[in-house]
Amino acid sequence: QVVESGGGLVKPGGSLRLSCAASGFTFSSYNMNWVRQAPGRGLEWVSSISGSGSDIYYAGSVKGRFTISRDNAKNSLYLQMNALRVEDTAVYHCVRDANLDHWGQGTLVTVSS
Amino acid sequence: QPELTQPPSTSATPGQRVTISCSGSTSNIGTNSVTWFQHLPGTAPKLLIYYNDQRPSGVPDRFSGSKSGTSASLAISGLQSDDEADYYCATWDDSVNVRVFGGGTKLTVL
Numbered sequence: 001q002v003v004e005s006g007g008g009l010v011k012p013g014g015s016l017r018l019s020c021a022a023s024g025f026t027f028s029s030y031n032m033n034w035v036r037q038a039p040g041r042g043l044e045w046v047s048s049i050s051g052s053g054s055d056i057y058y059a060g061s062v063k064g065r066f067t068i069s070r071d072n073a074k075n076s077l078y079l080q081m082n083a084l085r086v087e088d089t090a091v092y093h094c095v096r097d098a099n100l101d102h103w104g105q106g107t108l109v110t111v112s113s
Numbered sequence: 114q115p116e117l118t119q120p121p122s123t124s125a126t127p128g129q130r131v132t133i134s135c136s137g138s139t140s141n142i143g144t145n146s147v148t149w150f151q152h153l154p155g156t157a158p159k160l161l162i163y164y165n166d167q168r169p170s171g172v173p174d175r176f177s178g179s180k181s182g183t184s185a186s187l188a189i190s191g192l193q194s195d196d197e198a199d200y201y202c203a204t205w206d207d208s209v210n211v212r213v214f215g216g217g218t219k220l221t222v223l
Contacts, residue, residue, distance in 0.1 A: 060209070098205075100203065
């Protein structure tokens with residue numbers, strides 16, 4: 001399973017770091033992803049990272065502001081979010097694999113003044 | 114940014130068969146496999162179909178997927194009331210190296 005943490009209320013321009021703790025599978029063997037859902041909106045892919053961490057991709061809406069990383073020794077995935085905007089308000093899900101086969105319940109990030 | 118187009122909503126009665134379409138382009142659906150998800154409000158999305166037409170274990174065979182050219186479809190037969198949910202398609206887009214989701218289709222079981 002995967003369990004997210006680190007969400008909360010932050011002002012526009014602020015920063016937040018999300019974490020995802022993985023268990024029950026060989027973490028380093030899987031690509032991992034962050035996917036978000038803003039209130040009243042659909043699912044939006046945010047970022048992906050390969051099992052080794054060597055390949056990283058971002059959605060255009062977050063490129064240059066968000067950084068995905070992983071620590072395979074700790075079975076953990078991270079999302080460093082800087083220069084946050086109101087439109088980044090969403091539930092952020094940690095998701096396993098290129099097929100997005102296992103989803104966490106998500107952590108809520110609220111960007112508001 | 115690339116897009117996948119889904120109908121915003123559809124409805125059917127219990128027992129009927131419903132199909133949800135997902136339209137893309139040569140750089141996404143035309144080149145890569147499609148996945149489908151079921152999402153109930155307040156819960157984590159659930160993988161229904163991967164590699165265009167494969168079902169994970171535990172997903173009933175009432176759910177089926179197909180792909181042709183730059184479009185894909187999800188079919189649900191023997192509709193049940195607890196199938197009422199939002200359904201999303203997704204794939205990778207090679208032109209800009211991003212994963213794209215469809216806008217989602219809200220299925221109402223009348």
